[in-house]
Amino acid sequence: MNVKKFGNKLASLGIILAVLFPFGFLLMLSMGRRWVFPSLLPEVWTPDNWLAIWGMQSGLGASLALSLALSLGIASMATAGSFWVSKQVAYHRHRRRWLAMAYLPYVFAPVILAACLQYFFIRTGLSGKFWGVAIAQLFITFPYGLIFFTSFWTERMLSMEHLIATLGGNTWQAYARVLLPVARGALLTCFFQLFLISWFEYGLTTLIGVGKVQTLTLKVFQYINEANIFFAALASCLLALPPVVLLWLNKRYVFSIGFSGPSRSGKSGSKDQEILK
Amino acid sequence: MQKTSTYIGLGLFLALTAIPLLLGIGYALLFSLGLTGILSEGFTLEHWRAVLRSAAFWESIVFSAYVALVSIGMAVSLALFVVVRRPHTFEKGPLSFFIYLPLALPAIVMAFFIFQMMSKAGFLSRLAFQLGLTRSLGHFPDWVNGQYGIGIITAHFLMALPFFLILYTQMYRHEGMRALMQQAYTLGATRRQAAWRVAAPALFRRSFATVVLYLLFVMGSYEIPLLLGSQSRQMVSVLTIQKLQRFNLDDIPQAYTISVLYSMAVIVLALSSLPAYKWSGRKLFNRSRTVLKE
Structure with a gap:
């Protein structure tokens, strides 16, 4: 029995080490210099690469700020917009047809979508601009948010809205006092996921931004092309850091505040009633 | 009104x-x-004829399908094997958090990592040299930028495996799999039969729409094959963008032809697989919730 337990613990440790290996490997490269074959580790170890993040030469700090601004903006806009629009779609009599349409941009390769739309971005002067990339990213994040939220709008939600109206509440009060608090967990989850879609995006950003909107994903590719593996590793670490933090926050807070999303079983009903009170 | x-x-x-x-x-x-x-x-119709007669186009379609089927096939099989054999491995304890970490790696970072691991001057090549398995850099096999797309498949496999492990763990937990297994035992099934004849097919069937969507996603992937693929055998997205950005202007209509063909294929595949398996917004909502949960 003890041997089995020990074996399980050893296997768990092995999996954890395997999962952490890519992060450790990238961190090692980001702190190294001169990695000549056949050395297993870099010959020089230095924190200089990390210290150069905010230096003018690398431009990594600017890329980090740009990526954060872009992804936070996209996630906020797409979450808010898709939450509201999904309600109109969910209660529409042709709900299934609308939803089928929303799946198409979601399954489409973003880079091919960008290739097809490039002409329109050039004509409107949005090509190579921050706002052009933002609009293009909305085309892939908004449908995701819409599909995500459509199932939130159940019969129960509709009944709650009717109840608010019966009690004299207006639409604004329905959103502020009931719908948004009930959807808090779903809104946060969707926000995180849309942030990640935007944060990870490369092909569409390259084509619409024509290399001028230098997000971190573009920086990684630029450093790889320049054969600067140490800065590519550093940019990779910066790219992986926010998702790791979000995962931790997600585990720590989002689901601990209680997900009171749609439930037909009525498990979250008592919570909704409390909010209504 | x-x-x-x-x-x-x-x-x-x-x-x-x-x-x-x-x-x-x-x-x-x-x-x-x-x-x-x-x-x-x-x-x-010249550009359509040119594309449909071009060996490069068909080769890229076949190669994209091959990469998607092999990488997702391996990831789904392994994830099913692990979850059916040990359904509680990723449910509790530190593994329930650590299994999410690979999802934090963007495709471009995963491609860079695989390149640094599997290329001729990469970490594995150095390790093989230190262990005396190879005598020089050139003796290490072409795992990256090679004809068989080993690097691309590895990268997609490593990205898909944690996703399907989480998906099947959550499905096993939330979609009555325990009761189904119990029923199988009551009807006289052995542990192995209950696992492989009941749980595994049921999990696979319920995840079929997700598997199809993931296959489409891999078929249309760009960053990973761009960095790890070869020049002579390209995946469809890479071929399209290269034709679009080449100096030869005659290639541009062909790039758009490939885009249209790819779009049609994706639309037909997505629409034919989604309703058949009752893929609904609710499923995506619940899945996203459960994938991010814990």
Whole structure:
């Protein structure tokens, strides 16, 4: 029995080490210099690469700020917009047809979508601009948010809205006092996921931004092309850091505040009633 | 009578989903037929003929399908094997958090990592040299930028495996799999039979729409094959973008032709697989919730 337990613990440790290996490997490269074959580790170890993040030469700090601004903006806009629009779609009599349409941009390769739309971005002067990339990213994040939220709008939600109206509440009060608090967990989850879609995006950003909107994903590719593996590793670490933090926050807070999303079983009903009170 | 907010909502929906897609495909179709663009000389099917007769196009379709089927096939099989054999491995304890970490790696970072691991001057090559398995850099096999797409498959496999492990763990937990197994035992099934004849097929069937969507996602992937693929055998996205960005202007209509063909294939595959398996917004909602949960 003890041997089995020990074996399980050893296997768990092995999996954890395997999962952490890519992060450790990238961190090692980001702190190294001169990695000549056949050395297993870099010959020089230095924190200089990390210290150069905010230096003018690398431009990594600017890329980090740009990526954060872009992804936070996209996630906020797409979450808010898709939450509201999904309600109109969910209660529409042709709900299934609308939803089928929303799946198409979601399954489409973003880079091919960008290739097809490039002409329109050039004509409107949005090509190579921050706002052009933002609009293009909305085309892939908004449908995701819409599909995500459509199932939130159940019969129960509709009944709650009717109840608010019966009690004299207006639409604004329905959103502020009931719908948004009930959807808090779903809104946060969707926000995180849309942030990640935007944060990870490369092909569409390259084509619409024509290399001028230098997000971190573009920086990684630029450093790889320049054969600067140490800065590519550093940019990779910066790219992986926010998702790791979000995962931790997600585990720590989002689901601990209680997900009171749609439930037909009525498990979250008592919570909704409390909010209504 | 519909309310104004409904019209505004549906208008926004169309503006951000259907209209861009229709505009994009429409423009690509017109360009591929010679009806628009700086080189257009009127209606022609020449570019379509050129693409459909080109070996590179068919090779890229077959290669994309091969990469998607092998990488996702391996990831789904292994994830099913692990979850059916040990359903509680990723449910509790530190593994329930650590299994999410690989999802934090963007495709471009995963491609860079695989390149640094598997290329001729990469970590594995150095390790093989230190262990005396190879005598020089050149003796290490072409795992990256090679003909068989080993690097691309490895990268996609490593990205998909944690996703399917989490998916199947959550499905096993939330979709009555324990009760199903119990029923199988009651009917006289052995542990092995209950696992492989009941749980595994049931999990696979319930995840089929997700598997198809993931296959489409891998088939259309760009960053990973761009960095880890070879020049002679390209995946469909890479081929399209290379044709679009080449100096030869005759290649541009062909790039749009490939885009239209790819779009049609994706639309047909997605629409034919989604309703058949009752893929619904609710499933995505619940899945996203459960994938991020714990």
